[in-house]
Amino acid sequence: MDFFPNLLHLVILCISVSLIFLIYKQKSNHVKLPPGKMGWSVIGETLEFAMARRRGTQEIFFNDRMRKYSQDLFKTSLFGENMVVFCGASANKSLFHNDKKNLSTWWPRSMLKILSSPELVEDVAQKDFVQMRRAVVEFLKPEALQHFIPIMDSMAKEHLETEWSPYREVKVFPLSMKYAFALACRFFLSVTNHNHVTKFADHFAIIIHGLLSVPINIPGTTFNREQRKKELSENDGTVARDVLTHSLLELDENGKAINEMMIASRIMSLLIAGHDTTNSAITFVLKYLAEFPHVYSEVFKEQMEIAISKGPNDLLNWDDIKKMKYSWNVVLESMRLTPPTQGTFREVVNDFTYINFTIPKGWKTFWTPYSTHKNPKYFQDPEKFNPSRFEGNGPEPYTFVPFGGGPRMCPGREYARLEILVFMHNVVTRFKWEKAILDEKLSFDISPIPVNGLPIYLKPHSHK
Template identity: 85%
Template sequence: MLKILSSPELVEDVAEKDFVQMRRAVVEFLKPEALQHFVPIMDSMAKEHLETEWSPYREVKVFPLSMKYAFALACTTFNRAIRAGKVVRQEILEVIKQRKKELSENDGAVARDFLTHSLLELDENGKAINEMMIASRIMSLLIAGHDTTNSAITFMLKYLAEFPHVYSEVFKEQMEIAKSKGPNDLLNWDDIKKMKYSWNVVLESMRLTPPTQGTFREVVNDFTYTNFTIPKGWKTFWTPYSTHKNPKYFQDPEKFNPSRFEGNGPEPYTFVPFGGGPRMCPGREYARLEILVFMHNVVTRFKWEKAILDEKLCFYVSPIPVNGLPIYLKPHSHK
């Protein structure tokens, strides 16, 4: 992954502090207060995507289209990925040069995105961050930011098709928000805060079909779990699948029931679609906004039915429907 994401000259010199610094920068940028001004941008992009890629058709495949919406960086073989990485990095470096020019000419009055944030950031010695490191940061975010979010959007739509009464409640909540807006108004942060039931639906979707299969962690101290002793230095792999369906914490665990997230919700560390602790996914708030904005636009525009009722799933980095979740669209009559 380092060879794909980073330039060859950086791979040998990347230190742990570089990853710590990168994570710190990402966490800072993806805080809810920093993301608020992106809601209208996301809304505008979702509207344009649905207008061009969904509305002209009676049947669409959700997975490839939501991947297009979330931005797909398609890499097949390792060598192809490395070659593609070089091309993308070069493109990003050109954008970096242009943004630096804009910053110098406009006295900082440019887009408040992650690129600008990184260009204005100083390292521990008070120096600007290396441009190639910034390009690698952005590539990392592009890859991390589309796979799991795409999966979450796909299965959210799948469950809404399977449970019409849940769809009706989501539709009601989203239409109340839509009716409060002017014809040309875009969603804002206050609108997102009103999407409480909708977000519970997304959470329940991620409980039953987590966007990630889990990840590795290194054991920092010997510990015993269910009579197994795990030595310090070993690698463990945690997975949300069994945890999310533990009947001790989730009554009727196979049932789709968004109400289980009302009030205080599940016990800590029983629901972990974004991981937990200090290494919790820094992009969780970004994902929440992206999913809810898309949900608002697709629900207020369409109702839909699954074209394949018993479509199977396959698992790569994230779960995906084997046929891409084809659905029949039924546009609403209202404007």
């Protein structure tokens, strides 16, 4: 007797589920998605994007789709995800100011495998990046950064003396990477021993190229963690406070110490952010200074005025950095033409609308500096190297975005400014140089890279 009532309940349930599905499908069909194409099944346009990165033609990848679909945004599929690429100043503004309300931090799985431990599930790893950002913001406060300047200056002098001065020809990219990595180890980890830095750099190079696990014998792992804790207790808090120390002392929401593999993952992602993009920026500043002698002459004049004002053993300070106005405009123009970062991903946590197009929950977004940095709508003669663009009020808002924008603007932008300017001061006051390869091609890893490392011929200055 119970069979028919149960059957009736089952039929009603099936009909209800079917109706809900049909309503959802009908609703989805009425959603106006951005123009574009999703590419091949599963892989989407990922292969085309990867080939563009390898050839150094990502700018063409984005610009072709902007011309074909929309100057504001287009849809695609990258890394197995439905994605909307935002383009132009208005789109940048909308995306940056939607950041907290409708978007959350997101990285492709392939990047998470590099930036986080295999032991961390994806959502935990994503959340930890947010926690790490808070620690970095605290660490890179302006008052703390001012104390970095003389240390950066001293390390730049030592680096150029040992790695550049003995040679007539050097490769800029690997050497600037070595310098930037040593700085990152010094400031973020308090690691100063040359042998330790070199060994760590070897491990780091493997990680960058895709190894899925983190080497054990690096700062942030069990041994180093216990050693640092011992130092902290014995020195009663006098050990230099860095991001590693902050992580070692940090407690999770349950009052427990953070897992050492999570700390190691933090360190890896921080080192990538803290040295890879600045290394790229330094490399291309030197490239453009070689290509435009009149720009080099103005930078040299500005930097020599600062150098002459110093005593024999005086190191650079905050007041000196503030005098490097033209030099910084040169850096900005270099980053406009060759942005050190490709852009940033986000995940949509709530449906939102932009110019009558719906961006659905669960989709991913991407913004890229390529949509504005060489756009004649925003920059006159966009291919011309012209540092004067940044005089006065500079470019229009949201058109020049090497550090992103909104609440998640890169927290290390001021650190990068100091690192680049200090190195620039030291290399310009020591050398002039010429490119060994006039038309060197580019490829992309996390940042743009000259395929041959930017070899240059050094010409030391005769002044003392």
